[in-house]
């Protein structure tokens with residue numbers, strides 16, 4: 001756990017931005033590809049539409065407009081940024097990381113570019129990493145991106161219907177900047193439990209195999225994202241409240257002190273159950289899953305940018321980010337705005 005304090009140098013979020021691909025995919029469109037329905041998807045997930053990237057569009061493409069917005073909001077330029085952290089489960093290439101692509105394409109110079117995985121928890125893990133660099137005085141401004149193109153890794157047929165109705169594509173970005181003021185990241189809390197790795201996983205391409213993907217593998221559908229939805233759900237509704245309480249306890253706060261929780265947008269039913277278990281009103285957990293589905297590492301920064309644009313976060317507010325996903329991994333961060 002990162003300890004809570006805002007004395008000395010620490011990180012605050014100086015700018016946010018997001019970008020989603022143009023193509024809107026409705027539940028009815030999916031129902032034309034697989035045995036599902038708008039009614040089933042809305043009732044089980046709260047999702048009405050999601051966005052799919054255009055052919056050839058990768059996470060670096062989606063991230064660039066989000067980064068431009070975040071830089072503008074922070075009144076900074078690429079020359080001010082000291083490090084890029086790129087959280088994605090769906091990088092443009094297996095190697096090198098998408099952070100390197102952004103660095104080159106946006107003209108960041110020779111600053112470090114670090115890709116992190118951590119799936120749905122990637123953004124919160126990235127926030128924690130950035131905060132450590134800033135607290136040690138190593139860097140002043142860090143760009144953190146969460147971006148995903150899930151649509152190309154999903155089986156859009158009957159066999160994949162339990163997974164592919166949930167996920168969507170998109171990108172969010174924040175700038176973390178050094179400050180000594182009474183605002184910023186109070187604490188962050190990171191967890192993982194690898195024994196559940198195969199309950200939400202994308203097996204191939206795998207370095208355990210040569211070739212990493214064979215024609216037989218493709219025929220068997222081993223290149224698609226697989227999820228044991230019930231097991232993920234069961235753990236998510238326990239881990240979200242647990243890691244939110246951990247953040248509250250670390251800062252001697254109670255749920256009534258919190259202005260907004262921006263959770264990973266996993267499934268509307270998960271958020272509703274989490275608010276029930278926290279004895280909190282449903283509106284305390286920000287939700288935009290109806291528009292974008294579950295965008296993995298991108299969901300929190302997209303939701304944050306929208307919550308700010310809607311005036312839901314004011315200076316001085318206490319905000320919690322919380323995530324749960326593949327790994328299993330889960331994490332939270334408490335931020336004073």
Ligand code: UT7
Pocket residue numbers: 035036037040041044045120161162163165166200228229230232233236265266267270294296324325326
């Ligand atoms: O980002 C974090 C990672 N992911 C999550 O947080 C997702 C967590 N899990 C979930 O959100 C839910 O488990 C799902 C939305 C994926 C599935 O909802 P569920 O209520 O757990 O459904 P289920 O898997 O228990 O399936 C219920 C029924 C089954 O039929 P039978 O066996 O009752 O006849 C499924 O075959 O619904 C069927 N089903 C579908 N029907 C229509 C499964 N997928 C679909 C579908 N459309 N797309």
